Amino acid sequence: MDTRPEPFEPPAPVPRTRIPSRLEIIRTVLRNPLELWGEPSYTLPWIETKFMNQRNLIVNDPGLIRYILVENAANYEMSKVRRLILRPILRDGLLTAEGEVWRRSRKAMAPVFTPRHAKGFAGQMLSVSEAFAERYEPAVSEPFVTNIAADMTELTFEILTETLFSGEIAVEKRGFAARTEELLQRMGRVDPMDMLTAPEWVPRLTRIGGRKVLSRFRGIVAATMAERRRRIAEQPEDVPNDFLTMLLQIEGPEGLSTSEIEDNILTFIGAGHETTARALAWCLYCVANTPAYREAMEREIDETMASGADSVDWLGRMPHVLAAFEEALRLYPPAPSINRAAIEEDEWTSPEGKRVPIRKGISVLIMPWTLHRHVLYWQKPRAFMPERFLPENREKINRFQYLPFGAGPRVCIGATFALQEAVIALAVLMHRFRFDLTDETHPWPVQRLTTQPKGGLPMRVSARLE
Template structure:
């Protein structure tokens, strides 16, 4: 008889068991889209629905996902709703650009994010993480409470600033996390006009208050670009050969336009670190509820660090740490939905011979949120079970049932960067500290641009016993 305790099930909306009214749908989407999805979204391979005049195909089947994102990706563009939400913020950044603009940007940035190049950032990631750890050291004469959602946003921003911009982003670190939070809260949410697919010139009342913070971010980008251009002109031998310099070297008619460069810098400053930050915070929360696995992680971290392994080796030397992070990415995917629209009529045939018609113009919704919790593809899908992602079990996971970084031509360019960053950050912090729950630790996942813990994630930070 199996006497092991049931694994921890972190908080998440319970699937709906009734069909909501139109008003209920609108209210739920405005409050938290993660609360909208019903039982069929977690149990069926695909569903076709209709809201107002827009038909939507909700896709969970890994074979159909592969077909849409890879095999026939050219027939699927960003959906109108996604475009209406993201383009006001990021314009022609890598996440939102399409066609030739996207191809130019992707080609220009690809060399910076190859696995080999990403590994070259390991030393900088380690130094920044150690410097961040010193803040905890100064406060840790006794246990203290800190909002790890904010802490991880600040840490990942500092890693991004140091690795891709050589520490030369024209912004004060103090208060940066609050600015990101305000930007995503005000600008990264669905507006009723988006659901009605109203044209961009129709005012979005829910976003009016976000314009000022967006302007502040664009001011940071403009100042950062101006200062680097000055250095490139006046001190060419002293200019760091980083991501920012690379982009500005491409500032010419046949490369990237000035506005495209600005949009991509904003994308990385405003959102490039945010996905990793959210996943790190959720990881610390989940392992605080899974003490046996946390102890396994601590032993693995202590052993790797005692061996003197270089940080570039940590990703391979710490499989339990990586597995915990990947399981947090499964349960709380930073990007909880992938939105496409069919350009032309299409169809897909399942291995069993069932034909799925895909109408021209239909909205295609691939949701890592429901896919990662789907009863057909995961054992105990709502439970935190990092062992799923250990090397000996990884082959059991279909490539297209786990999409924290997307798939196909538009797969996240920084996936290797993010995984390495996460393992290094977790190892540095957990080698010295433990993160435990407090009476106020009651997070609830809310979808904005990323999956955020409503109310933050207050946790008790204490020095580990020697």
């Protein structure tokens, strides 16, 4: 008889059991798209639906996902709705560019984010995390409550600033989380005109207040680029050989245009750190609700620290820490949907011989949010069970049933960077401090550009080690 307690199930919308009206769908999408999906999205391998004269294919089958994202990726482009939401913010950044513009950007940036090169950032990630941990030092005298969601945004932004921009972004780092939150709240949500696929020139009332915020971000980018150009011209021997310098060195007809460089810098400054930040906050919350697993993480962290192992090796030496972060990515995927559209008619046949016709122009929704909670592919899919990602179990997980970083040609370029960053940050923070719940800790996941805890994530910080 299994006498172990049931694993913790963190908060998430319950699948709908009835078909909503058109008005309910619109209201739900505007409020929180995560609350829209019904039971079939969590139980069936694929579903075809229709809304506002737009046909949608919701895809959960790993084989079909592989076909769309890898085997026949050339037949699938970013869906129009996704472009209408993201392009006003990121324009031709790596996340939103298409065709030749995307290929040039990806090729230019790939060397910076190879696993080997990403390991070279470990020392900087460690020093920034240690400096950030000093802000929690008052907890040694008396525990205090802080918004972990905002704190993790600050931390990951400072890591990004130091590793990719040598600390030389033209903005005050403290308080940057609030600016990012405002940008995503105002610009990162679906507008009714997006659902109607109205042209870009039609005003989006929900985003009118976001134009000034976006303008400030673009001002930060312009000032950052101008200052680095000045240094390149006046002090070439003292210029950091970092991501920013690399982009400016390939500016021109054979590389990237000035506007493309600006768009990519904005993509990394505004969104590149945000996904890791959200997952870190959700991870600390879930771990606080799983004391036995937290103790296993702490033992692993303490042993690694005591051994004097180089931070570049922590990713491989802390499987429990990595597994907790990966499980947080499963339950709260920072990018909860991957939206494609079929360019031409297509068809896929399952190993069992079931045919799936894919109509030209159909919107294809591959949603990590439902895929990661799907009853066909996960045991106790709503539960926080990091052990499923420990080395002895990891190989049982199909590559295309777990998509926190996407897959195929457009897989997230910074996946290795993010995993290393997360393990180092968690190890530094959890070595010195405990993060516990408060009476006000009742997070609710909301989809904007990322999966955010509505209203923040207050947690109590106390000292672990003297």
